Amino acid sequence: MTRTTRDYLLGIYGVADPLRTLARGNLYVLLAENEADALRAVLPSAAADTEPPLFLLLEQPDRAVLKKAAAPMSLSSIRAFAAAPVRNLRGRGAGLVESARSLYSALSPGVSSAVLSFGAESALMLHAEELARVIADCAVAAQDRALPILIIFYGETALELSGALMRESAHLSGLALLYASEKETKWRTVFWHVPGFHSGESEMLLSPAALPAGGFKTLSAAKAEDVSGDDDFIWSAAPILEYDEGKNSPVHPLGSNAEVFERGLMSTAATLVFRIDQPSDIKPAAKMIAELRTRRGRLLKIAVCAVGSPLRASSEAFLLACGANLLFEPKATAGHVRVMLSSLSGVTFPHAPPADFDALARSFEVISVMGLQAVGKFLELAENAVRSPFDRQDMHGAFVLLEPDPSLTAEEAMTQFAPRRSGDIGAVLGNRGVVFLSGCHPSYVELSLQRTFLLDPALLFHSYHAAFDDRDVLALIARCRAFLAENRTSKNIYDRRLPRRPADAAPQPGSRTTDRFRLSLMKPNPITPVRCKSRASQSE
Numbered sequence: 001m002t003r004t005t006r007d008y009l010l011g012i013y014g015v016a017d018p019l020r021t022l023a024r025g026n027l028y029v030l031l032a033e034n035e036a037d038a039l040r041a042v043l044p045s046a047a048a049d050t051e052p053p054l055f056l057l058l059e060q061p062d063r064a065v066l067k068k069a070a071a072p073m074s075l076s077s078i079r080a081f082a083a084a085p086v087r088n089l090r091g092r093g094a095g096l097v098e099s100a101r102s103l104y105s106a107l108s109p110g111v112s113s114a115v116l117s118f119g120a121e122s123a124l125m126l127h128a129e130e131l132a133r134v135i136a137d138c139a140v141a142a143q144d145r146a147l148p149i150l151i152i153f154y155g156e157t158a159l160e161l162s163g164a165l166m167r168e169s170a171h172l173s174g175l176a177l178l179y180a181s182e183k184e185t186k187w188r189t190v191f192w193h194v195p196g197f198h199s200g201e202s203e204m205l206l207s208p209a210a211l212p213a214g215g216f217k218t219l220s221a222a223k224a225e226d227v228s229g230d231d232d233f234i235w236s237a238a239p240i241l242e243y244d245e246g247k248n249s250p251v252h253p254l255g256s257n258a259e260v261f262e263r264g265l266m267s268t269a270a271t272l273v274f275r276i277d278q279p280s281d282i283k284p285a286a287k288m289i290a291e292l293r294t295r296r297g298r299l300l301k302i303a304v305c306a307v308g309s310p311l312r313a314s315s316e317a318f319l320l321a322c323g324a325n326l327l328f329e330p331k332a333t334a335g336h337v338r339v340m341l342s343s344l345s346g347v348t349f350p351h352a353p354p355a356d357f358d359a360l361a362r363s364f365e366v367i368s369v370m371g372l373q374a375v376g377k378f379l380e381l382a383e384n385a386v387r388s389p390f391d392r393q394d395m396h397g398a399f400v401l402l403e404p405d406p407s408l409t410a411e412e413a414m415t416q417f418a419p420r421r422s423g424d425i426g427a428v429l430g431n432r433g434v435v436f437l438s439g440c441h442p443s444y445v446e447l448s449l450q451r452t453f454l455l456d457p458a459l460l461f462h463s464y465h466a467a468f469d470d471r472d473v474l475a476l477i478a479r480c481r482a483f484l485a486e487n488r489t490s491k492n493i494y495d496r497r498l499p500r501r502p503a504d505a506a507p508q509p510g511s512r513t514t515d516r517f518r519l520s521l522m523k524p525n526p527i528t529p530v531r532c533k534s535r536a537s538q539s540e
Contacts, residue, residue: 188201400434
């Protein structure tokens with residue numbers, strides 16, 4: 001790999017350059033039991049006369065430690081600073097937060113790279129959200145300043161941070177551990193990425209180097225796991241892909257999505273194939289995919305095979321937003337699946353991992369449920385579907401207000417609501433029935449209503465009003481919430497019966513029937529209900 005002028009090489013000798021390179025614009029983290037050992041591994045490159053000075057920020061500056069780590073080289077090429085003390089109820093942790101927040105402005109254009117050294121206790125005292133903010137701020141500073149940045153967390157508890165930092169791996173290009181074991185110093189790489197090179201776990205033994213620049217030399221090193229190491233492996237839970245022993249197949253069948261997920265956590269660039277048997281499988285599979293993208297990076301190739309019924313467009317958008325590369329329909333043949341999977345070799349997922357899976361899941365929740373809901377839950381689901389963050393549609397479905405026939409209450413009419421598609425939901429809103437038909441086009445709203453009710457809607461409802469554009473739907477949802485807030489007379493909103501009146505009688509101004517959703521806003525039902533004659537009239 002060709003080293004750019006602003007990449008930074010760690011002082012670890014006897015190992016391939018990519019494994020000791022801090023690439024410009026990237027953030028790396030080193031966990032070490034001893035600060036002096038960590039600085040010894042980091043500082044040697046700063047001694048080169050051709051390098052611009054190194055920016056070094058220390059939480060507790062100790063010149064003796066610095067000289068020990070930097071000797072026998074000159075310290076003139078290091079700009080060392082002390083982190084400003086910030087005291088509050090959380091103590092030392094606040095200094096780390098403030099240093100990360102102000103890092104961008106602290107970095108001058110004349111420095112080659114930046115190293116921040118903080119005690120592990122400072123990070124352990126932070127809440128998960130605060131630590132995530134620290135990592136994100138430093139990653140932004142590295143990218144915006146186009147500098148390599150390394151954060152050192154040192155102390156006896158430093159290794160305890162590895163789990164929390166893995167959850168922030170979307171912002172990190174590398175994580176390594178430096179610790180003593182049985183009178184030996186070990187360097188363990190959890191993952192390490194530089195342009196053109198991606199490594200999984202590797203481990204090497206180190207000893208202090210007797211070189212002018214100091215640093216460490218390797219005694220023995222396990223070969224780094226490059227992208228080619230597991231690029232040809234296919235871990236699959238889909239029945240369409242089977243292992244063919246005679247052809248030395250790369251497919252390794254597994255019994256469940258959970259097993260595929262476990263394999264993915266130990267993979268660098270393997271292909272993972274999840275299966276979806278029913279709508280309830282979509283969200284758990286999507287969560288696994290999102291976590292793999294966050295923890296293992298963009299080199300994994302992830303596919304999803306639908307088994308049984310095909311996926312809806314909204315479900316496909318949800319899975320792709322969580323990090324899937326490919327989706328396959330149930331009718332896809334084994335040959336087609338194999339060809340498409342082979343085309344992913346060497347491909348890097350182009351998008352950032354999902355920042356907030358819960359927000360994606362909330363918008364998807366309406367897709368995975370159907371049938372009658374409590375009115376509050378109904379309005380929440382409908383709003384989440386309309387505000388979907390993983391597609392760019394302007395119409396996510398039809399929001400329909402239904403006025404029941406004068407001979408029926410809204411609750412009686414809505415007992416006939418029996419949708420067959422997930423995502424079609426309904427509720428009783430005062431003296432109105434209300435339904436949300438996910439993905440329904442304006443041209444098919446009446447046909448969709450006929451298919452979602454057990455009886456002909458013309459026998460149940462007098463008229464309806466529908467909104468399709470997302471802005472109109474959100475406005476109608478706001479009106480529904482206002483109606484609930486102003487007109488609820490008891491804990492049970494279903495107990496207000498619609499006053500009986502002749503079908504052709506004009507609504508009285510100010511009546512409860514017309515105060516909110518006026519009949520003038522509703523589209524008359526073009527189908528005239530056919531009433532059965534009474535027995536008395538038949539006898540005549």
